[in-house]
Amino acid sequence: MLQRKQTLWALLAVICAALTFKFAFYSGNMAVGANGHVFLEVKAAPVLAFGKDSAGAGSVLILIVTVILIAGILINIFNFKARKKQLWITLGLTFLSLLNILLYWRSSGVPPFTEGSFNIGAIFSLAIPVFLLFAARGISRDQKLVKSADRLR
Numbered sequence: 001m002l003q004r005k006q007t008l009w010a011l012l013a014v015i016c017a018a019l020t021f022k023f024a025f026y027s028g029n030m031a032v033g034a035n036g037h038v039f040l041e042v043k044a045a046p047v048l049a050f051g052k053d054s055a056g057a058g059s060v061l062i063l064i065v066t067v068i069l070i071a072g073i074l075i076n077i078f079n080f081k082a083r084k085k086q087l088w089i090t091l092g093l094t095f096l097s098l099l100n101i102l103l104y105w106r107s108s109g110v111p112p113f114t115e116g117s118f119n120i121g122a123i124f125s126l127a128i129p130v131f132l133l134f135a136a137r138g139i140s141r142d143q144k145l146v147k148s149a150d151r152l153r
Contacts, residue, residue, distance in 0.1 A: 008136030010073050012130035013097075017070045020044040023103045025125055026108035028116015035073040038149075043121055062107060065100045069093060069128070083143045087136055094132040101125050 021080045024041035032038050042059065044066040072093050104125055108116070 004138065004142070006090075006135040006142070007077055009131045009135035009138060011078050012133070014070055014073050014127045015043075015095065016127045016131065017066055017073070017097075019124045020066060020121050023121035025104040025121040025126060026118055027118060028113040030113050040113075041119075042104060059107065062100065062103045064108045065096060065103060068101060069096055072096070073132070083139055083146070087139045087143065090132055090136045090139060094129045094136065097125075097128040097132060102126070 002103065024043040027039065027041040029037040032042050042062075045059070045140045054148050076086055076089045076093065079089065104122070108118075
């Protein structure tokens with residue numbers, strides 16, 4: 001019964017991470033050749049293109065980090081018996097989500113975009129560490145509740 005609010009926060013983080021496959025973090029036009037432009041999006045799903053004109057070169061690493069993040073959060077939800085371990089894993093996943101945001105940021109600046117903008121996927125990516133920190137706060141509160149209940153027995 002102790003696995004309460006932090007499960008909801010973790011599930012919201014998983015939903016946001018899954019939505020980054022659908023919605024782009026950054027999109028814009030990239031100059032190709034003398035007069036051509038190509039519309040590219042930076043999102044968790046890799047762009048299948050080859051050469052230096054590809055914005056998807058960093059997308060494979062983003063894909064791997066996002067999949068590890070989703071799997072780690074889902075596994076961590078069922079790790080409720082060991083709250084201390086769950087707390088440390090949640091904090092590690094928070095660091096991994098911040099690394100994911102850094103990868104998105106670098107990938108959106110690597111190709112020479114002539115014009116572009118951040119999309120709704122950026123909000124989803126920024127919400128993941130916030131939800132994970134809320135989950136960590138819930139785990140630590142449950143841990144304190146169990147310790148106080150053990151003292152009363």
